[in-house]
Amino acid sequence: NPSVFSAIEMAPRDPILGITEAFNADTNPAKINLGVGVYYDDNGKVPLLSCVQKAENILIEQPAPRTYLPIEGLAAYDKAVQELVFGADSAVVQERRAITVQALGGTGALKLGADFLKRFSPSSDVYISDPSWENHRALFESAGFKVNNYTYYDAATHGVNFEGMLASLKAMPQGAVVVLHACCHNPTGADLTQQQWDQVIDAVVTRGLIPFLDMAYQGFGAGIAEDGAVVRRFAATGVPLLVSNSFSKSFSLYGERVGALSVVAASADEAARLLSQLKRVVRTNYSNPPVHGGKVVATVLATPELRQLWEDELAAMRVRIKETRDTFVKKLKEKAPQHDFEFVRQQVGMFSYSGLTKEQVAKLREQSIYAVDTGRICVAALNSRNLDTVVDAIAKVL
Numbered sequence: 001n002p003s004v005f006s007a008i009e010m011a012p013r014d015p016i017l018g019i020t021e022a023f024n025a026d027t028n029p030a031k032i033n034l035g036v037g038v039y040y041d042d043n044g045k046v047p048l049l050s051c052v053q054k055a056e057n058i059l060i061e062q063p064a065p066r067t068y069l070p071i072e073g074l075a076a077y078d079k080a081v082q083e084l085v086f087g088a089d090s091a092v093v094q095e096r097r098a099i100t101v102q103a104l105g106g107t108g109a110l111k112l113g114a115d116f117l118k119r120f121s122p123s124s125d126v127y128i129s130d131p132s133w134e135n136h137r138a139l140f141e142s143a144g145f146k147v148n149n150y151t152y153y154d155a156a157t158h159g160v161n162f163e164g165m166l167a168s169l170k171a172m173p174q175g176a177v178v179v180l181h182a183c184c185h186n187p188t189g190a191d192l193t194q195q196q197w198d199q200v201i202d203a204v205v206t207r208g209l210i211p212f213l214d215m216a217y218q219g220f221g222a223g224i225a226e227d228g229a230v231v232r233r234f235a236a237t238g239v240p241l242l243v244s245n246s247f248s249k250s251f252s253l254y255g256e257r258v259g260a261l262s263v264v265a266a267s268a269d270e271a272a273r274l275l276s277q278l279k280r281v282v283r284t285n286y287s288n289p290p291v292h293g294g295k296v297v298a299t300v301l302a303t304p305e306l307r308q309l310w311e312d313e314l315a316a317m318r319v320r321i322k323e324t325r326d327t328f329v330k331k332l333k334e335k336a337p338q339h340d341f342e343f344v345r346q347q348v349g350m351f352s353y354s355g356l357t358k359e360q361v362a363k364l365r366e367q368s369i370y371a372v373d374t375g376r377i378c379v380a381a382l383n384s385r386n387l388d389t390v391v392d393a394i395a396k397v398l
């Protein structure tokens with residue numbers, strides 16, 4: 001007899017994981033994977049930050065029973081995150097208008113926010129950038145929303161089609177949820193200037209849109225404060241605001257699943273009501289978050305020496321990416337002078353929309369170099385040993 005499961009079809013493969021599978025199956029020892037979404041150091045390794053190791057040593061010296069955390073997470077973590085995201089002296093923190101709950105990475109924070117919005121703004125549509133992080137659409141659709149694109153990337157200039165973006169924002173219905181990348185846009189690497197953010201904030205406020213800022217790469221662009229500036233500027237407008245942030249990249253803590261969702265309310269009273277409802281979303285999903293990653297991040301952020309160490313280690317990752325962009329562009333100029341890759345230097349964060357076509361990406365794969373079909377490469381996967389190989393291979397397929 002057929003069971004309830006017998007008619008279930010195979011789900012489509014995740015495009016990025018598909019690259020990893022193909023990469024893993026490649027027997028060429030010189031293979032290079034530029035399709036990844038994590039930061040590698042110059043040795044091609046995912047770093048274990050010293051600030052994390054030191055915090056873990058502190059935690060081991062003070063063994064603690066593994067009780068449940070509160071539904072909203074570790075209080076010290078939520079407080080430290082809120083101060084990092086909004087600033088300890090900001091009006092929203094001082095007036096207790098912001099609430100922050102620990103979440104399972106940035107993805108978990110987005111899902112909490114999506115489920116929360118579906119309960120309290122069920123008829124809103126959601127708008128994501130074209131293109132966006134590949135999970136945004138699926139995540140908001142799975143929460144029950146209709147998801148639309150807003151104009152963002154301009155392939156001709158390798159930058160933002162800002163006029164198009166503004167026109168999209170101005171055409172959105174009041175109450176629409178607009179998902180904005182706070183910094184280091186994934187996948188394109190193309191960010192807005194501060195002047196362009198002014199206009200975006202203005203459009204969001206005048207049209208009565210609900211901004212949902214996704215900050216997965218704070219510190220990978222221009223710096224911790226610089227990358228977070230747009231969040232603070234949105235918070236200062238007084239509009240309802242959601243912010244998801246992640247420490248997967250900035251602490252190199254991918255597998256510990258450490259992130260947070262913050263929501264800004266109009267008053268302390270409203271914030272308390274929001275928190276009580278957000279806790280129900282958490283409670284009915286996974287009850288409460290895990291302990292370890294939150295404790296590590298809270299310890300680092302609240303211990304001055306460790307925090308300084310973190311800022312230095314994060315700066316080193318940021319600088320290495322920048323230098324890699326420079327070297328990559330310089331070497332490509334030597335090998336393929338008729339092609340202009342100067343835009344790669346302007347892009348920020350871990351990724352670059354390299355402008356390589358699907359066909360060129362396929363040809364790179366014949367040389368055991370793996371990139372995403374869209375031409376997205378992870379700049380942090382380049383290093384002093386593989387850069388020449390990659391540049392030679394790209395020059396060959398152009």
Ligand code: PLP
Nearest residue numbers: 037105106107133186216246248
């Ligand atoms: N948002 C964006 C834009 C991302 O690029 C990512 C991760 O790649 C996430 C959210 C999810 O972060 P996490 O791995 O912490 O769930």
